[in-house]
Amino acid sequence: MTRPIKIAPSILSADFANFGAEIRAIESQGADWVHVDVMDGHFVPNLTFGPPAVKAFRPHVTTVMDVHLMITPVDAYIDAYATAGADILTAHVEAGPHPHRTLQAIRAAGMKAGIALNPGTPADAVEHLLDLADLVCVMTVNPGFGGQSFIDMTAKIARLREMIGDREVMIEIDGGVDPTTAPLVVNAGANVLVAGSAVFRGGSVDRPDVYGENMRAIRDAVTA
Numbered sequence: 001m002t003r004p005i006k007i008a009p010s011i012l013s014a015d016f017a018n019f020g021a022e023i024r025a026i027e028s029q030g031a032d033w034v035h036v037d038v039m040d041g042h043f044v045p046n047l048t049f050g051p052p053a054v055k056a057f058r059p060h061v062t063t064v065m066d067v068h069l070m071i072t073p074v075d076a077y078i079d080a081y082a083t084a085g086a087d088i089l090t091a092h093v094e095a096g097p098h099p100h101r102t103l104q105a106i107r108a109a110g111m112k113a114g115i116a117l118n119p120g121t122p123a124d125a126v127e128h129l130l131d132l133a134d135l136v137c138v139m140t141v142n143p144g145f146g147g148q149s150f151i152d153m154t155a156k157i158a159r160l161r162e163m164i165g166d167r168e169v170m171i172e173i174d175g176g177v178d179p180t181t182a183p184l185v186v187n188a189g190a191n192v193l194v195a196g197s198a199v200f201r202g203g204s205v206d207r208p209d210v211y212g213e214n215m216r217a218i219r220d221a222v223t224a
């Protein structure tokens with residue numbers, strides 16, 4: 001396997017009163033990206049943060065700010081997330097009837113464009129979007145909450161890797177990723193691993209070394 005694996009801790013599992021320090025802590029411990037879960041209480045049954053909060057995270061992020069929108073509608077908010085400083089903006093294919101337009105608008109706003117699929121959505125749903133996407137996010141939980149159990153999507157990941165072919169499209173996995181599940185998805189073709197509870201568990205801004213150990217455990221599991 002030659003694809004380098006990136007780890008993107010989800011700050012959904014961070015201390016919500018201390019995002020700046022939490023972001024600096026995970027980056028100092030080797031996080032490749034920072035994954036930001038935006039939820040609207042409508043597309044998913046939970047509510048997190050919007051553009052002003054994402055803008056406040058921006059100065060703390062020195063790697064890549066990977067913003068995952070679990071909202072509908074999407075298009076009206078794309079420019080706000082560009083202004084807030086997102087590097088990658090991912091929308092769900094289930095969020096509306098015009099995903100081509102959404103992906104084009106994300107790229108036109110100067111960001112990399114991602115398309116996410118819920119566990120119940122087949123790989124074929126994004127087949128005709130692959131030329132417009134920089135990243136496909138395969139959900140391995142039903143979105144809305146951290147700490148849920150992994151749903152096996154390895155067949156879908158393998159199918160997407162085949163469909164992507166020579167294109168420069170990353171496959172990101174989101175939900176229930178830990179040292180046990182990470183090797184399954186990487187062997188199937190994933191190259192970006194989002195992890196919330198498996199990175200933040202047991203650590204804190206005062207014990208950032210635990211975040212480092214948790215990330216190392218995931219990396220070691222996929223390179224073993």
Ligand code: DX5
Nearest residue numbers: 143144146147175176196197
């Ligand atoms: C779920 C979010 C995930 C979540 C992952 O809706 O998109 O990013 O925070 O958390 P864990 O790794 O705990 O499943």
Ligand code: ZN
Nearest residue numbers: 037068174194
């Ligand atoms: Zn996410």
